[in-house]
Amino acid sequence: MTNENRDAAAQGPLHVVACIDGSEAALAVCDYAAWACKRMGAPLMLLHVLDEEKYPAPTDLTGSIGLGSREQLQEELVSLDQERSKLALKHGHVLLDEAEKRVLADGVEKAAKRQRHDELASSLAGLESESQLFVMGLHGESSAAAGRHVGSQLETVIRSVHRPILVVPDQFVPPRSVMLAFDGSATAFRSVELLSATPVFKGIPLHLVLVGADTAEHQEQLKRAQHLLSAQGPDIRLAIRDGDVEQALHAYQEEHDIDILIMGAYGHSRIRQFLVGSTTTRMLETANKPLVILR
């Protein structure tokens, strides 16, 4: 928290960053980001990343090099890149303008627009000091085409970014209930702390769900968490479920029609940290509702 406070002092208000691309989810990203901004009273930043690595390289198979081949090749490659980047920039501007219209319509007063030439994960890592929440789509531009369920960048981003990430589906639904997946560990209490510090879910019914045996110790931990979260509003419900973590959470979500699932992406060992935590990964794969991943 001291870190964030210092950042806030140095950089002014921390942004909610909406990661826009050309996918269908981009509009939902705008809507959710606008919703979060209004609730948090934070400024909004629309970010579009030009990921140039995907461009195919031109081929010339003559295999010969002559007078000034290097200079000529350099010039060719530079002008090719320039053309492509110019087009991509233009495309990006269009996307950002569309996104801006959308968030203005959603009731946000103004939005900063940014474009970066980089990979998404490292762009977001660079923006960490001036942001408090990243919003991105569950399905990205390329994953929709490739038929994959989870966006290609999502896992990399979750691994490398140290701010909460709101992962959203393709359609916006105003959130009416929230649940926090809780396991009583120290890291879970850190998630609780993070949650109690933000006004974004204030007043929305909150379910604290612990997957595990119904023991006195677990109940006591839930009570403690409830106490810590009391500022969020009066409507906090506690539940303990047994069984497989992912299935139990999904079942509970279905049962109580929960709109947003909040979970930590902390691993216990370094290997688990590397793999994000397998539960998080599986939750992402099966998610069809928004998910907040706390780091």
Next chain:
Amino acid sequence: MLSSIRNTWFSNVRGDLLAGIVVALALIPEAIAFSIIAGVDPKVGLYASFCIAVVISFVGGRPGMISAATGAMALLMVTLVKEHGLEYLLAATLLTGLLQILAGYLKLGSLMRFVSRSVVTGFVNALAILIFMAQLPELTNVTWHVYVMTAGGLGIIYLFPLIPVIGRILPSPLICIVVLTGLAMYLNLPIRTVGDMGQLPDTLPIFLWPDVPLTLETLMIILPYAVALTVVGLLESMMTATIVDDLTDTTSDRNRECKGQGIANIGSGLLGGMAGCAMIGQSIINIKSGGRTRLSCMVAGVFLLVMVLVLDQWLVQIPMAALVAVMIMVSIGTFSWGSIKNLREHPLSTNIVMVVTVIVVVATHNLAFGVLAGVLLAALFFANKVGQYMLVKSDFDDETDTRTYTVIGQVFFSSSEKFIEAFDFKEATDNVVIDLSRAHFWDITAVAALDKAVVKFRREGADVEVIGLNEASATIVDRFGVHDKPDAVERLMAH
């Protein structure tokens, strides 16, 4: 990690496969030619090129760069091979690999920042000249057939790409070799072929420990060669990496590349190959052909070996004239022709650095000496230039009979003489003030010069006061604390 493997290996598969094949076709004649330069059988260069290309594709720090047996390295081995034989070359190759790995761990790749642009240009030009000169033995004391064949080969290489459609699909150096080989066989010309130059590979390379006595004597024989190979191999690799960086607008991991070159050379030495490094010309061909990732270098290595094993009956028939034509193309393509044009625009000191680098290399046949000379010269020119940024102002105060000297700028070995000359020791005054608060003292020479000036004034009977010495001499300390005080640089420039 998975996504980075995808990025560095499989993000451009089609381009990399095609480029790898084009590069392999160009590597075969080069590897043979470089073996001949070094004085070993063509199979030594071919095994080396296979092994280095495959190993570096896994362990290198610059995806898209091609490494194999090179001319720069081959030129350094000539005397070792002549005096002690192939086994000592293999041992020297292993030692080169170890030294390069050591250089990687010591992070010597970052030393490249001391190699200025003009030294790089000089290196590249010298390399091109050496490759060209190495072809001359094949062009002297030969029948007219060879000249006609070589000229025809060059014609094919440069004119074939102009043919619509197929000119862009088939590598013209390959066409040159195929046509000239066919012609030589058909006409049964009395000219030298690759088969006359030594043994070609007939099996897959096998693991071999060099057959040398493990004694101090052996070490002393191979060490000088290994050091030269280490330096030249890393220099050429780092320069090629810079060129590939510029062409592809990406960055490379230099220290990883140093270690990778070392591992590749150890592998080459153990499989009966000679030492190699990154290749400027081939890397340009690779990028031009659309290669971008590690895959293209590996494809080049594997395809090279397959081709050599399948085609060994035909490879021996390749006339040397065809190889010479290809190598002349490589030297023309490697030479930085823009640097000739730039001679008129660039300052004289820059030109001298470039030309001296070239001359030293061509005279010694050792690129390391040329680079050393170039770097030293560039450093001296720089010291001389910065030494001009020193000014001593002098004011006289009648009332107190005080002469005040205000020193501004950089005082170090190059400007210390000018510093002393600025004082008028013959002037008879009671008081002398030397104000150093706007000067920087960079070394002990500067302090000695100040001492000398103070002593001289004292001998003339003046009382000397020195102001601001502490601030001025803060720069003498080798690691003055810029890193722990963020504003140190600004304060230094301001005072």
